Amino acid sequence: MQSLGCDVAALNTVQFSNHTGYGQWTGSRVSAQEITDLFQGLKQSYLDDFDMMLSGYVPGAEALEAVGRIAQELKTKAKKKPGSFFWVLDPVMGDNGNLYVAQDVVPVYKSLISHADLILPNQFEAELLSEVSIVDMPSLGRAIQVMHERYCIPHIIITSVSLAGGDDPSAPPPSSLCVVGSTMTSARRARAFKIVFPAIDCYFSGTGDMFAALTVVRMREAVWNTPGGDLVRTEAWRSADGVDALELPLAKAAEKVLASMHEVLTKTCLAMEEGLRRRRGEGVNGDDKTARLLKSKAAELKLVRHVDSLRNPKVEFRAVKV
Amino acid sequence: MQSLGCDVAALNTVQFSNHTGYGQWTGSRVSAQEITDLFQGLKQSYLDDFDMMLSGYVPGAEALEAVGRIAQELKTKAKKKPGSFFWVLDPVMGDNGNLYVAQDVVPVYKSLISHADLILPNQFEAELLSEVSIVDMPSLGRAIQVMHERYCIPHIIITSVSLAGGDDPSAPPPSSLCVVGSTMTSARRARAFKIVFPAIDCYFSGTGDMFAALTVVRMREAVWNTPGGDLVRTEAWRSADGVDALELPLAKAAEKVLASMHEVLTKTCLAMEEGLRRRRGEGVNGDDKTARLLKSKAAELKLVRHVDSLRNPKVEFRAVKV
Numbered sequence: 001m002q003s004l005g006c007d008v009a010a011l012n013t014v015q016f017s018n019h020t021g022y023g024q025w026t027g028s029r030v031s032a033q034e035i036t037d038l039f040q041g042l043k044q045s046y047l048d049d050f051d052m053m054l055s056g057y058v059p060g061a062e063a064l065e066a067v068g069r070i071a072q073e074l075k076t077k078a079k080k081k082p083g084s085f086f087w088v089l090d091p092v093m094g095d096n097g098n099l100y101v102a103q104d105v106v107p108v109y110k111s112l113i114s115h116a117d118l119i120l121p122n123q124f125e126a127e128l129l130s131e132v133s134i135v136d137m138p139s140l141g142r143a144i145q146v147m148h149e150r151y152c153i154p155h156i157i158i159t160s161v162s163l164a165g166g167d168d169p170s171a172p173p174p175s176s177l178c179v180v181g182s183t184m185t186s187a188r189r190a191r192a193f194k195i196v197f198p199a200i201d202c203y204f205s206g207t208g209d210m211f212a213a214l215t216v217v218r219m220r221e222a223v224w225n226t227p228g229g230d231l232v233r234t235e236a237w238r239s240a241d242g243v244d245a246l247e248l249p250l251a252k253a254a255e256k257v258l259a260s261m262h263e264v265l266t267k268t269c270l271a272m273e274e275g276l277r278r279r280r281g282e283g284v285n286g287d288d289k290t291a292r293l294l295k296s297k298a299a300e301l302k303l304v305r306h307v308d309s310l311r312n313p314k315v316e317f318r319a320v321k322v
Numbered sequence: 323m324q325s326l327g328c329d330v331a332a333l334n335t336v337q338f339s340n341h342t343g344y345g346q347w348t349g350s351r352v353s354a355q356e357i358t359d360l361f362q363g364l365k366q367s368y369l370d371d372f373d374m375m376l377s378g379y380v381p382g383a384e385a386l387e388a389v390g391r392i393a394q395e396l397k398t399k400a401k402k403k404p405g406s407f408f409w410v411l412d413p414v415m416g417d418n419g420n421l422y423v424a425q426d427v428v429p430v431y432k433s434l435i436s437h438a439d440l441i442l443p444n445q446f447e448a449e450l451l452s453e454v455s456i457v458d459m460p461s462l463g464r465a466i467q468v469m470h471e472r473y474c475i476p477h478i479i480i481t482s483v484s485l486a487g488g489d490d491p492s493a494p495p496p497s498s499l500c501v502v503g504s505t506m507t508s509a510r511r512a513r514a515f516k517i518v519f520p521a522i523d524c525y526f527s528g529t530g531d532m533f534a535a536l537t538v539v540r541m542r543e544a545v546w547n548t549p550g551g552d553l554v555r556t557e558a559w560r561s562a563d564g565v566d567a568l569e570l571p572l573a574k575a576a577e578k579v580l581a582s583m584h585e586v587l588t589k590t591c592l593a594m595e596e597g598l599r600r601r602r603g604e605g606v607n608g609d610d611k612t613a614r615l616l617k618s619k620a621a622e623l624k625l626v627r628h629v630d631s632l633r634n635p636k637v638e639f640r641a642v643k644v
Contacts, residue, residue, distance in 0.1 A: 002626050003325065015334055015352070017363025026363030028356060030337070034349065041339025041348030045615045046601070279368070293367045304324050 003307050004217040011038055013058050021205035022296045032062035039070045054216045056209055057092045061104040068112040082235040089116035090212040093125050117236045118155035120212050126158045136163055148184040154236040155250050157181040159211050175199050183239055183248045191245040192322040195258055202269040206301050214257040222249035251319040259313035264306050272298045325629050326539040333360055335380050343527035344618045354384040361392045376538045378531055379414045383426040390434040404557040411438035412534040415447050439558045440477035442534050448480045458485055470506040476558040477572050479503040481533050497521050505570045513567040514644035517580055524591040528623050536579040544571035573641040581635035586628050594620045
């Protein structure tokens with residue numbers, strides 16, 4: 001976000017030695033009380049003039065409630081000036097059928113989503129929120145429609161959709177993934193688009209966070225670049241009903257985000273083998289556990305050295321209508 | 323550091339709502355035990371392959387000892403490969419005659435400095451470490467010599483030197499400041515240079531941290547750019563005795579650091595008045611305390627929007643021999 005020009009204030013919900021993909025870590029979580037205290041500290045010094053908020057991994061129900069209260073307070077404060085605050089909520093709960101937060105976090109997310117402006121669930125999280133089993137493009141469309149209606153959530157992107165496919169002609173071809181996004185109309189109808197991109201055969205960590213951070217910046221940019229200038233002063237940056245799915249700022253934002261993601265992931269994957277070779281050359285080798293840890297390190301997203309891919313990605317994969 | 327291409331792992335010693343220059347804040351300090359635990363976490367997953375370490379504000383003696391143990395462990399590990407690890411220690415203790423850490427932090431710094439490669443005291447901190455009262459350039463030179471000898475510290479930069487001047491022809495002219503640096507010879511003799519630059523009439527916070535962070539990157543770059551390629555494999559990157567003060571990588575690094583500093587501070591100062599005006603226009607005004615808080619916010623270093631000044635500063639102020 002900083003490399004794209006945003007002034008960011010980070011409120012850490014954990015301080016861990018490393019991400020949990022390594023399978024072992026030290027450090028601690030921040031309590032709900034400390035989250036609340038930190039925001040009070042910002043407020044008392046007039047440092048709460050945020051125009052966007054991104055919430056990500058929050059490891060417990062109480063802490064998540066504290067984060068939710070911050071977002072709701074900022075939203076209430078912004079009521080007088082529509083469009084002056086926008087909450088991007090990444091409902092981090094799990095992946096591929098596995099929850100990686102406590103069970104009681106799920107209902108808290110369900111209660112918060114109606115206050116958010118844009119949510120970024122992965123396929124599993126979209127199933128949890130919509131209670132629709134996603135097996136093909138039609139059921140994915142139903143899940144999106146349910147979320148717009150039930151939570152009145154204006155913008156949705158379902159990240160990394162992977163469908164079994166089989167005989168379904170609307171499923172993405174093998175070895176490709178897609179994201180599906182939608183901005184609802186005033187009648188809460190979905191306006192959905194998808195972007196298909198090639199899968200990279202590598203296990204990465206942090207791609208969800210990278211997607212969310214880039215989306216914050218690119219959504220803002222796309223809204224600011226919308227002709228007319230009214231959208232920035234419209235509640236939740238919701239486009240007028242006449243705007244086509246492919247003309248949505250959300251679609252334009254997602255195209256740029258995926259372009260950056262694809263470049264960085266491709267370059268990370270290329271560097272991985274080299275990184276592993278180098279560490280082996282340094283004499284670090286041994287058992288399976290060591291090999292697994294070194295592989296996790298080699299798969300760390302190479303963001304800093306590919307800042308140009310963040311700033312000026314070449315858009316190759318375009319949104320198409322669903 | 324990231325904008326200049328470094329992959330950085332941050333170990334936060336505090337999580338505060340804002341810097342303490344506001345006079346009020348919330349949040350908490352990290353305990354010595356947690357600092358130690360976090361480093362153990364990095365080690366157990368082979369994530370401790372750092373080639374530089376920067377330590378800054380550590381608010382208590384025990385926590386500082388924990389930070390010192392990490393640096394010493396990394397140094398010991400690097401013994402077999404001279405030059406493969408470099409510790410930049412900013413001995414943050416106070417400014418302008420006032421301590422802003424607990425009294426018992428001072429002896430801990432004194433015990434750690436002999437393990438560091440480069441220290442960045444301000445004038446007051448240099449007095450504390452050398453026990454020399456700095457009133458003019460000769461006494462400043464003595465303070466540097468004492469630190470090289472007593473602590474065997476290879477590189478020193480004294481940041482923001484402000485001397486009363488008066489009749490002393492060697493003092494910087496009024497309305498200017500200088501930094502003074504030195505890399506010791508094998509006989510622990512100082513090789514000192516100074517860089518004079520115009521003072522900006524503005525109260526900033528965080529300039530010490532900005533100086534330190536830029537110095538880490540620019541020192542590494544200057545050493546890597548030294549012809550011959552031997553310096554990077556030399557213990558503590560200490561230049562051969564025949565190298566003149568003005569040819570030191572430390573001097574070249576300091577020139578670039580100050581160029582970036584001067585550009586960012588100038589631009590921050592220009593934006594300050596505008597920021598204050600805008601907040602007043604938003605109806606935030608009132609008592610003295612409010613005015614002071616808003617001024618602190620307006621004086622926040624504008625780093626993100628002036629990243630070009632960090633990456634490609636124009637060097638105007640050159641090192642001269644002391």
